[in-house]
Amino acid sequence: MTKMLYNDSLIDINDAKLSINDRGFQFGDGIYEVIKVYDGSMFTATEHIDRLYRSADEIRLVIPYTKDVLHKMLYDLVEANELVTGHIYLQITRGVAPRNHAFPTEFTMPTFIAYTQEAKRPINNHRFGVSAIFVEDIRWLRCDIKSLNLLGNVLAKQKAHEAHCYEAIQHRGEIITEGASSNIYGIKDGVLYTHPINNYILNGITRQVVMECCKKIKLPVVEEPFTKEQALQMDEVFLSSTTSEITPIIKIDDTIIQSGEPGKYTRKIQLAFEEKIQQLLLV
Incomplete structure (x- = not known):
């Protein structure tokens, strides 16, 4: 039992x-x-x-x-x-x-x-990517605390579910904060952008690993807010979380992100993340 x-x-x-x-x-x-x-x-x-x-x-x-x-x-x-x-x-x-x-x-x-x-690893999501929608961020102002108060996240995720999407990308006004259960990233012209660590987002543990992976593959990181419009113009968008790992986002609302396929830098981050898992298993 x-x-x-x-x-x-x-x-x-x-x-x-x-x-x-x-x-x-x-x-x-x-x-x-x-x-x-x-x-x-x-x-x-x-x-x-x-x-x-x-x-x-x-x-x-x-x-x-x-x-x-x-x-x-x-x-x-x-x-x-x-x-x-x-x-x-x-x-x-x-x-x-x-x-x-x-x-x-x-x-x-x-x-x-x-x-x-x-729980099996979501390999198909990693390989082919997922869709997302924009949802207004209605949560409280201490999202840096991983508390049991998740009703705002639940409502956002339900909207994504009803839209047949994997994730809800939350925003305060025009500024992207994070997903309903993930951190959000955009890559433009060989630079990764993501919301800075403050009270509006959770400092994801997988996010911290992503930062290490970016350093390993020499991908510059800019931790500053970006807008919904900028998100739709990114070369690549992806999310990270403990259960989703590194998951490409290929569509937001009705907009296809670039070619509609996971991008080359996202693939490199996935490979670097996989190396970290293998290092764990060798210990």
């Missing part, structure tokens, strides 16, 4: 019982991460755990484990479920307390859960 982490215990996933008074359920008062697993090994786990602790600090939530202990717990979870290729979902909330907007007492223990899911 599939195992999950519930606080500091490994239990059968069907035995999990969460309180209706958990603040994650009632307020979205918590944070989460998704870690990719390749051939049984966690990819960029240290970076994901570091970001989890940063998010916790931003919402004044104390995680009751050290980073090393949490890393070991997740490793044991992967081992217990014999996960080969897929991901780990983990979240921590402010805990169980009578419903009140203000924080509960300092003695309230956070609730931690984590589980694994088998």
Whole structure:
């Protein structure tokens, strides 16, 4: 039977019982991460755990484990479920307390859960690219925190789904911020453009790997906002995320991006990303 982490215990996933008074359920008062697993090994786990602790600090939530202990717990979870290729979902909330907007007492223990899911790599999307739509970014102003408050993202993703598209590219006014569940990039005249790290976007872990890949292939990077109109005029557009990896975008709304095929620089970044995965597996 599939195992999950519930606080500091490994239990059968069907035995999990969460309180209706958990603040994650009632307020979205918590944070989460998704870690990719390749051939049984966690990819960029240290970076994901570091970001989890940063998010916790931003919402004044104390995680009751050290980073090393949490890393070991997740490793044991992967081992217990014999996960080969897929991901780990983990979240921590402010805990169980009578419903009140203000924080509960300092003695309230956070609730931690984590589980694994088998998932194939989206190879066809990588090879052929995907379509996207523009959607107004209606989210709050702390998108740098990976919180459980994802309703704005859900509504954007649903619009994309109804339009038979893979992703919703969000924008504030005319400025592109990020996807509903990804970071967005454009390449023009041999230069990569992407929104700078601030409160309007999440500093994606895969985004950080993309920056390393660009350095490796000597692709200049400009971290500055670009507009919807500029996005449609890019030579190449792609997205990145833990589960989508490096995915070309070949159409936005009714506009085909250049030839309608993944571009040469996107291909080079994909290859550099693949090398990083292989380096993980050789350790």
